[in-house]
Amino acid sequence: MSTAFYTKLTAAGVNAMTRAVMNNEPISITEMAVGDGGGNNINPDGMQGLVNEVYRAPLNRLVIADLDRNVIRAEMLMMPQVGGWWLREAALFDDRGICLAVANLPPSYKPLLEQGAGRMSTVNIYITVNNIADVQLITDPAIILATITEVDKAKGEAKDYADEIVGNLDRNIQQVIADAITTAKRDFWEDDNPVGTTRFFNQNLNPNERWPWSQWVYTGENKTIRVGKADGSDIGQTGGSDTVTIERANLPAVQIDVSGETSEQPEQKLKTTRGGVHSHGGVAGKDDPWEIGGDVRQLFNPKELGVTDEAGEHEHEVTVPEHKHTTSGKTANLGEGKSFSVVEAHTLLMCWSRIA
Known part of the structure; x- marks a missing residue:
């Protein structure tokens, strides 16, 4: 597809570009003019100026449009106060008034303000050059609108x-x-938590993970906290037990008196069993010739001793008076010597101490 609207350098423009390259002197493009083309669309090829110029003004800016393709953009502003003609052509001029390039424009009408449709218009002409350094750009913000x-x-x-x-x-x-x-x-x-701090937690919390810049140790399971010495000499020491066995040495140093008596027994008579047939010796025999008898006392011959008459079976009665007995002794073992727990009612918490 061919380009309908474009810009062409005039012969003077080609010469100016050539001199700029040869002499290393950039071209000074300062003005732009527009025309109505004499009522017709124009062809920029071979043109050296505008067909019918209707307005000319200093450039508002001359800047780089595409650095990679060496394209520069020239811009002219037309205020709302100017107009009343068609725009079909535009041209660029140097500081000596020489026309350097001509461009055809899409036809558009620039109204006057008093026509009731005044507007500010901008005309831009793009030129591709061999070297952007060959063109003096207008970038002074003091003169740019x-x-x-x-x-x-x-x-x-x-x-x-x-x-x-x-x-x-x-x-x-x-x-x-x-x-x-x-x-x-x-x-x-x-x-609040210097080294040496001990903290309790009522949940499973590891301070080494919660505060990783510090170092903590667990104080031990199933331990009761006890206040140490004020000088700190026993800090960290452990002791004690949850169970106790009471020894004899742990009992009170007292003596226990044990005394008692049997119940009182009433008087009673006891009889022996029958038996005991017997006789007694050591008496004068019946046939002792020395026996006189009566109330005459006479010695008898001890060689001729006899025996008493035999006593038959008989029983004896023994009287036991009222009485009682005192007693003493040892009791049975009081217990089995088993240990027992001394753990009080409690709530278990986690306990950590900071060491670094």
């Missing part, structure tokens, strides 16, 4: 840039504040 679109674009870009800067600044400030808060919290935490 910006269109509303450009102002809005610049304002939008500035706002985006400002938002980005403010956003970055806000993020940076937030980060600084967060870092400061983190540092302050860490300092406060260090003040």
Whole structure:
């Protein structure tokens, strides 16, 4: 597809570009003019100027449009106060008024303000050169007018840039504040948890994971905390037991008196069993010739002793008076010597001590 609208250098423009390359002196493009083409669309090929110039003004800017392709853009502004003609052609001029390039434009009408449709118009001509350095660019902001679109674009870009800067600044400030808060919290935490601190937790919490910059040890399972010496000489020592066996030495140093008596027994008579047939010897025999008898006492011959008459079976009666007996002795073992627990009612917690 061929290009309908384009820009061509005039013969003077070609010569100027050649001199710029040869002499290393950039061309000074300063003005642009527009025309109505005499009422017809024009063909820039071979043209050395405009068919019918209707307006000329200094360039608003001459800047790089495409650095990679060496394209420059020339821009002219037409205020709302000028107009009343068609735009079909445009040309660029150097500081001596020589026409360097001609371009055909899409036909458009530039109204006057008093016609009720005044507007600011912008005409841009793009030129491809061998070297951008051969053209003196117009970039002085003191002589450049910006269109509303450009102002809005610049304002939008500035706002985006400002938002980005403010956003970055806000993020940076937030980060600084967060870092400061983190540092302050860490300092406060260090003040509240110096090395040697012991803490209780009512849940399964490992302070080495919760506060990884510190080091903690578990104080031991099933231990009761007891206050140590004020000088700290016994800190960390362990002792005691949850069970106890009472020895004799642990009993009170007292004596126990044991005394008692049997129940009182009433008087009773006891009889022996029958039996005991017997006789007694050592008496004078019946046939002892020395026996006189009566009330005459006479010695008898001890060689002729006899025996008493035999006593038959008989029983004896024995009287036992009222009485009682005192007793003494040892009791049976009081117990089995088993240990017993001395653990009081309690609540179990986790206990950690900081060592670093």
